[in-house]
Amino acid sequence: MSSVIASATRIVIKVGSSLVTAEGKGLDHEALARWAKEIAALKALGKEVVLVSSGAIAEGVQRLGWTKRPTTLHEKQAAAAVGQMGLVQGYESCFREHGLKTAQILLTHEDMKDRTRYLNARATLLTLLEHQVIPIINENDTVVTSEIKFGDNDTLGALVTNLIDGDALIILTDQQGLYSADPRKHPDAKFIHETEAGLPELEAMAGGAGSSVGTGGMYTKVIAAKRAARSGAHTVIASGREEKVLTRLADGEAIGTQLIARTSRLVARKQWLAAQLQVAGAVTLDDGAVRALMSGASLLPVGVTAIGGEFTRGDVVRCLKPDGTEVARGLINYSFEEAGRILRQPSNKIEEILGYLDEPELIHRDNLVLL
């Protein structure tokens, strides 16, 4: 059995509070340095890495001189705001030692639900990866309320994996991986080396957080693996205390629990797009654009002859052949008003016409499914 990480190129790594803080009291700077070193080694192997890191609240509590983790939402938010400074400062200086640039990204649930924000967040993250920057992501604790909260960074890690079409999600925690029951309470629990992500029995095995530092426990990790699998990504839950865990995983060593996604990344994305029932509009293509789409290209405004419906950026629209039959469906980059102004035009004219350029494609091929 070898690790799925060996063949993964785009990887989201989630480190829990217990791994970046000293027993929940302030940041463990040696730990941050170790993560930066390991991630630099993955980068050197040609992998793209996004880091989802907790630890803001724990660091904030320390900086504010509080003796325990607060219970009210506003105190937690205040602690997170203070602590996030330390978290990004710490990572920034550790990654700089390896010649790597970092970026701070704070997200909420709404950023993922709202299609326009979803596309913007996706484009920003992919651009950062293109420029070899390590995005460091946390929940935007300042603005969250219970309705828009991920609540735990395991869920955030999975949604980020979906967002950027990651090949794999690595969840690092304080246990070796998933056991048949919480090993803190059941010392005889059996270790699970490999299983299929999303199996209902896994949810029954996983309990809540075992420490006062972490939040979600194994349950949110198992659910995160199920979510990640929706976009075809495999998940590995492993111990962050294991020596050189990331580089060993990348070498193919099967450390931790592997939760395998059944459907491939591409098939999963196309299924998701095809299943979108709410279609906001349609664009009619010329014959050349239909041929381009069929051969796997993106849809450019130059190949569009008409539009219908009132859609906004990020909505799902139908792509119609000149005779009106549907050939494809995809997430559109421009609103119906904008699309109406740039249709039949070459992409290098978009900026001149609209005064700005979001993307040269009307629908990018990654966001397009042929029917």
Ligand SMILES: Nc1ncnc2c1ncn2[C@@H]1O[C@H](COP(=O)(O)OP(=O)(O)O)[C@@H](O)[C@H]1O
């Ligand atoms: N079936 C299980 N297998 C392993 N750990 C479990 C299981 N059920 C509950 N846990 C608990 O989940 C904890 C890890 O989650 P959590 O404390 O939220 O960590 P993190 O901060 O890394 O997210 C473990 O320390 C363990 O006590």
Ligand SMILES: N[C@@H](CCC(=O)OP(=O)(O)O)C(=O)O
């Ligand atoms: N946004 C919070 C993260 C909360 C959280 O999910 O923590 P954990 O269960 O340790 O990953 C923070 O940075 O403290």
